[in-house]
Amino acid sequence: MKNKDLSMSSPLDGLDQRKVRIEKLEKIKEAGNLPFAERYERTHYLHDASKLAIDTKDVRVAGRLMAIRKFGKLIFATLQDYSGSMQIALVGKEIPDEFKHFTKVVDIGDFIGCEGYIYTTQKGEITLKVTNWTFLSKTLLPLPEKHSGLKSVESCYRQRYLDLVMNKETMDRFKKRIKMCQVIRRYLEDADFVEIETPVIQNKASGAMATPFKTHHQSLDVDMFLRIAPETYLKRAIAGGFDRVYEFARCFRNEGMDPSHLQDFTLLEYYCAYWNYEDNMNFTEKLIKHVLEKVNGSYQLTYNDTNIDFGQEWKRISFSDLIKQDSGIDIDQHSTKESLVQAIKEKGITLEVDINSLGRGNLIDQLYKKVSRPSIINPTFVIKQPLDLSPLARMNDDNKLIVDRFQLVINGWEVINAYSELIDPLDQRQRLEDQNQAKEGGDTEAMEMDEDYLLCMEHGMPPISGWGMGIDRLIALLTNSENLRDVVLFPLMKQDH
RNA sequence: GCCCGAUUAGCUCAGUUGGCUAGAGCAACUGACUCUUAAUCAGUGGGUCGAAGGUUCGAAUCCUUCAUCGGGCACCA
Numbered sequence: 001m002k003n004k005d006l007s008m009s010s011p012l013d014g015l016d017q018r019k020v021r022i023e024k025l026e027k028i029k030e031a032g033n034l035p036f037a038e039r040y041e042r043t044h045y046l047h048d049a050s051k052l053a054i055d056t057k058d059v060r061v062a063g064r065l066m067a068i069r070k071f072g073k074l075i076f077a078t079l080q081d082y083s084g085s086m087q088i089a090l091v092g093k094e095i096p097d098e099f100k101h102f103t104k105v106v107d108i109g110d111f112i113g114c115e116g117y118i119y120t121t122q123k124g125e126i127t128l129k130v131t132n133w134t135f136l137s138k139t140l141l142p143l144p145e146k147h148s149g150l151k152s153v154e155s156c157y158r159q160r161y162l163d164l165v166m167n168k169e170t171m172d173r174f175k176k177r178i179k180m181c182q183v184i185r186r187y188l189e190d191a192d193f194v195e196i197e198t199p200v201i202q203n204k205a206s207g208a209m210a211t212p213f214k215t216h217h218q219s220l221d222v223d224m225f226l227r228i229a230p231e232t233y234l235k236r237a238i239a240g241g242f243d244r245v246y247e248f249a250r251c252f253r254n255e256g257m258d259p260s261h262l263q264d265f266t267l268l269e270y271y272c273a274y275w276n277y278e279d280n281m282n283f284t285e286k287l288i289k290h291v292l293e294k295v296n297g298s299y300q301l302t303y304n305d306t307n308i309d310f311g312q313e314w315k316r317i318s319f320s321d322l323i324k325q326d327s328g329i330d331i332d333q334h335s336t337k338e339s340l341v342q343a344i345k346e347k348g349i350t351l352e353v354d355i356n357s358l359g360r361g362n363l364i365d366q367l368y369k370k371v372s373r374p375s376i377i378n379p380t381f382v383i384k385q386p387l388d389l390s391p392l393a394r395m396n397d398d399n400k401l402i403v404d405r406f407q408l409v410i411n412g413w414e415v416i417n418a419y420s421e422l423i424d425p426l427d428q429r430q431r432l433e434d435q436n437q438a439k440e441g442g443d444t445e446a447m448e449m450d451e452d453y454l455l456c457m458e459h460g461m462p463p464i465s466g467w468g469m470g471i472d473r474l475i476a477l478l479t480n481s482e483n484l485r486d487v488v489l490f491p492l493m494k495q496d497h
Numbered sequence: 498g499c500c501c502g503a504u505u506a507g508c509u510c511a512g513u514u515g516g517c518u519a520g521a522g523c524a525a526c527u528g529a530c531u532c533u534u535a536a537u538c539a540g541u542g543g544g545u546c547g548a549a550g551g552u553u554c555g556a557a558u559c560c561u562u563c564a565u566c567g568g569g570c571a572c573c574a
């Protein structure tokens with residue numbers, strides 16, 4: 001028997017429901033239909049069809065059957081498409097052959113196309129009365145249970161298509177992500193930014209401090225890296241004459257995974273010629289407030305029982321003032337690492353890292369992450385970071401220990417990192433050399449020397465301010481998602497079985 | 498990498514102190530039914546209890562190892 005051959009070819013045989021559905025394929029063919037059709041011409045999406053006037057004729061819709069309610073010679077069913085869902089009705093007396101065929105071959109989950117007219121049921125629901133229907137595609141495996149949907153976190157990640165079909169809140173979450181990206185794109189385009197693309201496979205993983213994924217280029221026979229940030233290429237574009245550029249850049253970091261970190265994530269970066277970091281900060285506040293208004297309809301949101309207010313003028317506070325306020329330590333009074341270590345010890349603050357292996361900059365960063373960052377809830381610009389944490393940022397003209405930089409912190413998360421870009425190639429070379437030294441000294445996060453980028457800089461760059469934002473994090477905040485995987489359609493999973 | 502928890506039918510879940518043939522709802526199958534929307538009613542089939550070992554007269558249940566997932570720690574945005 002043909003059916004047996006089909007089921008033999010799959011590891012999924014032995015499932016009764018699947019066998020029955022494969023047998024139905026033959027019945028569909030016998031009736032002159034294809035079990036997997038080529039096309040269907042619709043006149044309406046389901047959402048629009050459900051708003052049509054009573055007695056509208058020749059309405060053609062298509063979708064996936066989500067529920068069937070049979071009453072002998074009457075069937076109600078629910079069709080679902082991307083726009084929404086709608087009830088259809090088949091009456092045995094009116095279309096005897098079509099009706100019988102439906103009862104014999106159709107299962108929940110199948111795709112069908114329906115033609116008919118709009119009427120109202122006795123309970124007042126606008127419904128498509130089917131005058132004829134077409135089989136479009138068979139589903140061999142049953143959909144998850146109709147009331148509870150798909151609940152298992154693992155299944156939702158591995159089989160997101162089922163999660164999307166069954167759980168409306170999942171689909172809504174991704175629709176929101178899409179809308180957010182559209183709103184940002186439009187805002188940037190309206191401000192004369194252009195979207196460009198830069199390489200994902202790179203000789204040097206530069207532009208951030210992170211552990212890269214290594215790969216190998218066969219025909220060139222060299223090791224290469226997946227990008228950890230698009231930064232240096234976007235700045236090359238500015239050097240080449242682009243004035244304002246941006247990229248939704250998928251980036252890859254070979255580091256631990258937890259609810260707020262992904263191995264591959266989307267970093268939106270933009271760069272603007274002739275801006276400094278303060279121009280950038282002003283623009284950022286307007287952009288993010290615009291996103292809140294357009295996507296969430298409010299400047300207030302609740303994330304995991306925490307109320308976050310985007311509506312006020314956002315606080316701006318320097319790194320050193322923040323740390324002074326939260327720990328009593330004035331980092332400006334400690335220009336060496338040793339004196340800072342002493343101060344931290346005196347205050348009785350314990351950092352869960354090996355203090356002695358860190359340089360002054362990283363020590364300050366650890367102090368900040370320990371005493372300050374977790375308590376920042378409402379959007380706050382933290383500005384003027386230590387120089388040695390920011391090898392690509394412009395040195396402050398009045399204080400050589402800090403850079404013209406800001407981070408936007410929301411709910412303890414660093415969502416945006418930005419600065420006045422370093423455009424002095426001699427200073428840049430010195431900074432990268434310092435980084436390289438730190439790397440050789442055991443600092444695995446330190447940046448590498450990047451001669452190709454320095455070559456570009458030596459040919460000249462205008463003043464620039466640039467910016468990077470974790471798209472996944474912002475959308476997680478807007479959708480009240482605790483795990484970043486909840487806002488990624490197909491998150492990376494270890495192979496099962 | 499370390500610690501804690503989870504894994505039972507296609508899906509959602511019960512399963513007592515280790516003790517009859519591992520249960521329910523939905524889904525499926527057979528039948529009834531012309532207004533339901535979690536339709537209803539009657540009946541039927543469906544399980545390598547994540548995997549492999551072990552303890553025991555007897556294991557879904559106890560022990561060991563492994564796999565996958567979740568949470569936490571560490572690292573990072």
